[in-house]
Each structure stands twice: as structure tokens, then as C-alpha cells.
Amino acid sequence: MSATTEHGRTRRRPPGRPRGQDSAIVRDQALRTAVDLIAHQGFAATSMAQVAEGAGISPSGLAHHFPSKRDLLTAVLAHRDAVDSDPRPPEGSAPWASFDHLVRVAGLNMGRRQIVLLYVTVTGEATQADHPAHGWMVEHFENVMQTLRSGLIADQANGDVREDAPVESIARETVALMDGLQLQWLIDPTVDMAAILAGHVDRLKAAWGTPATTS
Template sequence: MAEERGYAKGRARRQQILEEAVRLFGEVGYRAASLRELAQRCGLSHPGLLHHVGDKESLLLAVLAHRDAADAAETGLLAAEGADRLDALVEVMRRNASRRAIVELHCVLSAEATAADHPAHAFFAERYARTVASLVPAFPGEADPVSAARRVVALADGLQVQWLLDPDGVDMAAELSRHVAGLRGAAQAG
């Protein structure tokens, strides 16, 4: 029993660290973020933080994996097929409207990760390729379904940036939902 409590306590501490890292990376970006600052936010010493996360790169990859896993689990994104995948993406956007730190994290890190030497470069390159590929079945009648999927991803990313700049004026989910409805209307008319 004592071990179970210890493990639960360790999992809870790791969850706290991941959540604070999301906020910190979203605020200042990965490169500018300090593990000492993160340790302070978590009420830990620097060595105590390193005990839980290893190094900064490992923490970054854990944060990114945690974010994607949470989105997939809570929105049904991975289970959705075909055009339903577009509806699940709208749901992710709806959910993101209540998670500014997550949206900031994605926007800042995806931009930073365009540098080939960034620790998340491969993660984002693979993530975008997977995301586009997962949306291709939503466009069976499209002449170039890869391009159509890529445009939806670009729209979603652009809406997130616009929402960060004007959270009261931009409804990410509503805008993406209107676009998806337009795509469906065009597919039915064609």
C-alpha cells in the first residue's frame, strides 16, 4: 500500500510538472524556458525536478506526447474515421478555447520547431504528416485529398493564432465548423 501511495504521489507530481511546463513553454517558448523557473513553479529544487523529468529535451517530448494523448482520449479524434475526423477536429478546437496555455504551447513550439536543430523538430514534422494523412479519408471525392487535408490543418493552426491575439473576437470551433460545413456542401453539390 505504501508503494501504491508513493507511485500515485509520483504520478501526481509528474502531472503537475507537465501542466506547469505547458504553461511555461507556452508563455516563453521552449528555448527561453528555464528548468529552474519550472522547478520554482512546482515547489521543487532543480535537482528534484531533474529527478522527475530527466533533462529539458525529455520534458519537452513528454509534454507534447501528453498533450496529444489527452486530446485524442477526450475528443475521440483517433477513433473517428472519414468525415467524422473533421468533426472531431472541430471538437479539439472547441476544447482548446478553454485551454489558452495548450494553444500557446502548440503555436510557439510548432514555430520554433521549424529549425532543424530544435529538439521537437522531428516530433512536429511527424505529427503534421500523421495529421494530414489522418484527414485524407475525409475527402474521398477531392481531386487532391492531401492538399485538402493540408488546407484544413493550416486553417486550424491559423485560427489558433488569431484566437490567441483576439480571444473574444475569434471562435475557432465555429469558424472551422463553418468551413467543414462548406466542404460537405461542395462535396454534395459536386
């Protein structure tokens, strides 16, 4: 209220925006820096000052784009999900499609250490309910589990997977295997995540696939 500005504000919107970088670029650079630092040090050990320095701006400049550290984490996780959402297998495709897809993702991940590092680091500290990334973590697992579950159930409906296959356990252990492999791969890059996961999926097919469609 009381917008009685005495002299009519001569400087109103400089036309053309000379070389402003538009703030979207600066924000993106800060985000990339945050991804890198949180991946390597974890969320708790990463400071806003470090991110600001890495992005080439001041802590206050960073605070303009991300008012709190938690806001920054939220953006980082959203970024990860966007990158990680690989070409999804088409609906109603071959049997075990969602499992084969996971093997493919494991192979991709062996070429992008930072994404794996970020995932392992954040999930390791977000198991507690009061961690700022806990909600994201729960949702992430629910999404992955649902994908595998529904894939298996569809395969059962098509007669490609035995009806007595323990859908929940199979999905659960496959997700667990992939997570554990990432942990080991980080400290020993010679671990072939894709090959080991592929072997596991092959064994699943042999155990629960119907004889007609087992390759």
C-alpha cells in the first residue's frame, strides 16, 4: 500500500538486457556445481559457500536462486531424476523388458560415475525419516519397485512368467542387487555391474520364465 513514489522512477526496465546471462545460466551452473559437490562429499558435508565459489558467484548470489540449502538439494535431486530417466522401454514389449532395461541402465551408469556417486551418497544419509531427502528416497524406491512389479505381472498375464513366481521378492532383490553393485563399483571400478546384473536376470528367467518363452 501507499505507492506514492515521489519522482517517477526514471530507470524502468533497461531494454535489450546487454549481457545479463539471464540468471538461468548462472542458476544452472550453480546446480551443476552442487551436484558435483554433494555427490563427492554428501549433502551434510557440502556448504553453500563451496557451491557459490564453484559456481563463480557469492554466497548471497547463490541464495537468490536457492534461498535455503534444502531448496538446493531438492533441485539437485530433480536434476538427477531427469538425467536418470533413460529411454523407457515401450509398453507391452518383450517379456522381462523392465529387467533388461535395468541391465542397460547399469551399463550406462558405468560411464557416468557422478550420477552413481550422487545416488549412493544421498541414499546413504537419507534413510532417516527426518532427512531432507528422505521423502524423495522413499518415492524413488516405490517408483522403481512399481515398474518392475507391473512388468512382471504383465508378463504373467501374457504367459511368459510362471504364475507362482514371487513377484514382490524378485523385484525387491533385483533393485537391491543393483544398489549394492553401485556401492562396490564406486570403490572398485573393475566390478562389471552390467554383466553381474545380466547374469542375475538370466537366472531369474531360467527359474521363473515359462518353458515356452525361456530363451
